[in-house]
Amino acid sequence: MRRVTKVYHVLVVLTMFVFVKSDVLTREFYEDERDALIPFRDSMKSGLNLHGNWTGPPCRNNLSRWVGIACTNSHITRLTLESINLTGTLPAGFLQNVTFLSKLSFQNNLLTGNLPSLTNLMYLESVFLSGNGFSGPIPLDYINLPKLTALELQDNEITGTIPSFDQNSLTTFNVSYNQLSGPIPDTKVLERFSVGSYDHNSGLCGRPLDIQCPVSPPPDPSKHKKKALKVGIVVLIAVATAIIPFSVILLLFCCHKKNQVKEAKKEEHSNEGIEKKAGWSTEDPGRTVDLEFFDKQKPVFDLDELLRASAEVLGKGSLGTTYKATMESGAIVAVKRFKEMNSLSKKEFVQQMQLIGNLKHPNIVEMTSFYYSKDEKLVIHEFIQDGSLFELLHESRGIGRIPLNWTTRVEMMKDVAKGLIFLHESLSSQKVPHGNLKSTNILINFSGETAHAKLTDFGYFPLLASQKSKLAIGKCPEIMDGKKPTHKSDVYCFGVLLLEVITRKVPGDNHEDLSDWVRGVVNTDWSMDIFDLEILAEKEGHEEMLKMAKLALECTDIVPERRPKMTQILIRLEEIYDPKISIEVG
Numbered sequence: 296m297r298r299v300t301k302v303y304h305v306l307v308v309l310t311m312f313v314f315v316k317s318d319v320l321t322r323e324f325y326e327d328e329r330d331a332l333i334p335f336r337d338s339m340k341s342g343l344n345l346h347g348n349w350t351g352p353p354c355r356n357n358l359s360r361w362v363g364i365a366c367t368n369s370h371i372t373r374l375t376l377e378s379i380n381l382t383g384t385l386p387a388g389f390l391q392n393v394t395f396l397s398k399l400s401f402q403n404n405l406l407t408g409n410l411p412s413l414t415n416l417m418y419l420e421s422v423f424l425s426g427n428g429f430s431g432p433i434p435l436d437y438i439n440l441p442k443l444t445a446l447e448l449q450d451n452e453i454t455g456t457i458p459s460f461d462q463n464s465l466t467t468f469n470v471s472y473n474q475l476s477g478p479i480p481d482t483k484v485l486e487r488f489s490v491g492s493y494d495h496n497s498g499l500c501g502r503p504l505d506i507q508c509p510v511s512p513p514p515d516p517s518k519h520k521k522k523a524l525k526v527g528i529v530v531l532i533a534v535a536t537a538i539i540p541f542s543v544i545l546l547l548f549c550c551h552k553k554n555q556v557k558e559a560k561k562e563e564h565s566n567e568g569i570e571k572k573a574g575w576s577t578e579d580p581g582r583t584v585d586l587e588f589f590d591k592q593k594p595v596f597d598l599d600e601l602l603r604a605s606a607e608v609l610g611k612g613s614l615g616t617t618y619k620a621t622m623e624s625g626a627i628v629a630v631k632r633f634k635e636m637n638s639l640s641k642k643e644f645v646q647q648m649q650l651i652g653n654l655k656h657p658n659i660v661e662m663t664s665f666y667y668s669k670d671e672k673l674v675i676h677e678f679i680q681d682g683s684l685f686e687l688l689h690e691s692r693g694i695g696r697i698p699l700n701w702t703t704r705v706e707m708m709k710d711v712a713k714g715l716i717f718l719h720e721s722l723s724s725q726k727v728p729h730g731n732l733k734s735t736n737i738l739i740n741f742s743g744e745t746a747h748a749k750l751t752d753f754g755y756f757p758l759l760a761s762q763k764s765k766l767a768i769g770k771c772p773e774i775m776d777g778k779k780p781t782h783k784s785d786v787y788c789f790g791v792l793l794l795e796v797i798t799r800k801v802p803g804d805n806h807e808d809l810s811d812w813v814r815g816v817v818n819t820d821w822s823m824d825i826f827d828l829e830i831l832a833e834k835e836g837h838e839e840m841l842k843m844a845k846l847a848l849e850c851t852d853i854v855p856e857r858r859p860k861m862t863q864i865l866i867r868l869e870e871i872y873d874p875k876i877s878i879e880v881g
């Protein structure tokens with residue numbers, strides 16, 4: 296008996312030794328780095344037999360076992376595959392985990408598709424992707440590479456504009472022989488390079504090229520919907536479409552100087568006129584109308600500054616257009632400009648804005664200020680950088696899309712529920728506190744991997760009572776039947792949103808009626824195939840997804856009284872969501 300235990304002990308010690316030893320062996324390279332390159336190896340063709348060569352560990356301390364790779368301290372630090380007829384499109388995000396990469400070169404190959412994303416590659420110094428068939432825009436994340444010294448992208452089919460590179464380290468730069476367009480950004484760094492770095496592009500302009508940029512920057516084909524526009528151009532467009540935006544404010548605060556107003560009208564059709572007008576506003580001491588701020592202690596800007604800001608269209612909705620305004624001070628705000636609210640009295644508007652502008656909660660967007668004139672109503676709120684839930688769910692499909700995982704989606708919906716509970720409590724006397732809940736009105740901020748959702752565009756129902764069909768609640772069964780909205784109408788919208796988040800289908804896409812869409816979704820027999828493939832691919836959480844679907848169906852019940860309250864919904868969400876997973880992620 297004793298002997299048996301002894302043998303057993305020896306065995307344990309032996310296996311421990313083997314275990315420790317193999318652990319040391321695997322420490323010679325980093326699995327995340329190797330795993331990242333496997334999809335690349337298996338999806339690309341080339342003149343080398345990568346499939347045969349890239350096996351086993353890629354690194355042994357400073358030695359590399361894989362062709363085209365260099366290692367330092369067991370990390371992959373260089374990836375150099377030049378002139379080997381490398382063919383195919385790069386797998387999305389495949390370099391994300393090769394954290395210590397300092398040189399990347401695929402020059403003179405046959406690569407097509409988008410340029411690789413280089414997010415997180417903080418040690419990357421040299422990027423040589425010239426002489427391929429890359430198309431699409433230069434990814435914006437390239438301007439965030441802190442150590443980038445050389446970027447060669449010449450001889451491709453790259454489109455879009457040149458991002459504003461301004462890392463001082465950058466000393467070699469070539470984007471010639473592409474199809475880039477728009478102005479060359481006038482950053483100190485980009486000014487360093489000569490014509491040879493930029494020429495042979497279809498639509499580039501500005502220094503050092505000998506081509507002057509037109510006064511209005513040409514539209515950026517890489518970003519649909521988000522055209523960068525100077526306020527002056529916004530004004531021009533508005534004049535052209537006979538809706539008068541910021542220019543009206545200009546006229547307003549010039550109202551004491553009638554002759555200037557006349558002049559302004561005369562010059563409205565020429566671009567210089569508008570720029571001059573914007574200039575006056577700074578000189579005009581007789582201005583009486585200004586923005587109303589909620590935090591009267593510290594107004595961060597005045598109307599002049601706002602008018603001189605450069606504006607970019609963030610989105611056009613049924614209520615109006617939202618702009619991103621970047622002021623000379625660098626401050627950024629979002630400005631919503633209402634359309635067709637001219638019958639609204641100042642008292643009504645101001646009362647409602649003061650009510651909702653004083654609400655503060657982590658899950659609702661903070662209103663900074665608002666502006667009322669007879670023809671112009673603006674709401675200015677904090678700018679949320681990562682866009683809307685709609686964009687995250689439905690835009691940038693295909694290669695390059697970063698999937699929204701299940702955990703993130705549930706966390707966002709919990710944020711939405713918290714924001715709604717707050718609104719339902721703070722505006723409990725209003726018929727429907729939010730009234731316009733939909734994925735375009737949920738704005739997302741990422742801090743690291745964690746997404747925070749904030750609600751926007753709420754509290755407009757009292758201002759729009761006659762046009763309520765423009766709001767998201769306009770699609771609720773009770774509103775369609777001509778009944779009054781209630782807090783439960785928001786709950787219906789929340790249910791639709793839940794369905795959208797788990798299926799990644801656009802509600803009412805293909806001009807379908809939303810309630811038909813909901814009924815269609817409801818009537819399928821809830822097998823797993825209703826869910827978005829992106830979250831289904833995850834191994835965990837299928838049970839929770841089904842529970843979430845059930846909750847969504849309760850929220851979209853045709854009878855408002857049968858829908859749960861927002862407070863109950865949050866409790867259900869917290870029960871459904873297994874906190875074990877969140878610990879794993881965090």
Ligand SMILES: *[C@@H]1O[C@H](CO)[C@@H](O)[C@H](O)[C@H]1NC(C)=O
Pocket residue numbers: 327330331388389391392
């Ligand atoms: C990067 O590594 C992490 C952690 O191992 C993994 O979850 C993730 O899927 C990897 N990403 C890519 C693009 O390979």
Ligand SMILES: *[C@@H]1O[C@H](CO)[C@@H](O)[C@H](O)[C@H]1NC(C)=O
Pocket residue numbers: 341342343378379380
């Ligand atoms: C690449 O392809 C061309 C044309 O097919 C061929 O001449 C050349 O030898 C190839 N190069 C390599 C490194 O395989």
Ligand SMILES: *[C@@H]1O[C@H](CO)[C@@H](O)[C@H](O)[C@H]1NC(C)=O
Pocket residue numbers: 347348349350351360361362
């Ligand atoms: C891969 O190729 C390189 C260079 O040809 C060679 O030194 C290395 O041993 C090969 N590695 C494997 C795992 O076959």
Ligand SMILES: *[C@@H]1O[C@H](CO)[C@@H](O)[C@H](O)[C@H]1NC(C)=O
Pocket residue numbers: 356357367368
């Ligand atoms: C690997 O190279 C780095 C940098 O050149 C050096 O600091 C390190 O000592 C080397 N490691 C080994 C095991 O040779």
Ligand SMILES: *[C@@H]1O[C@H](CO)[C@@H](O)[C@H](O)[C@H]1NC(C)=O
Pocket residue numbers: 449450468469470471472489491492
């Ligand atoms: C940029 O690349 C083009 C095409 O390969 C080349 O002719 C030109 O000399 C390069 N310019 C600079 C400044 O390196």
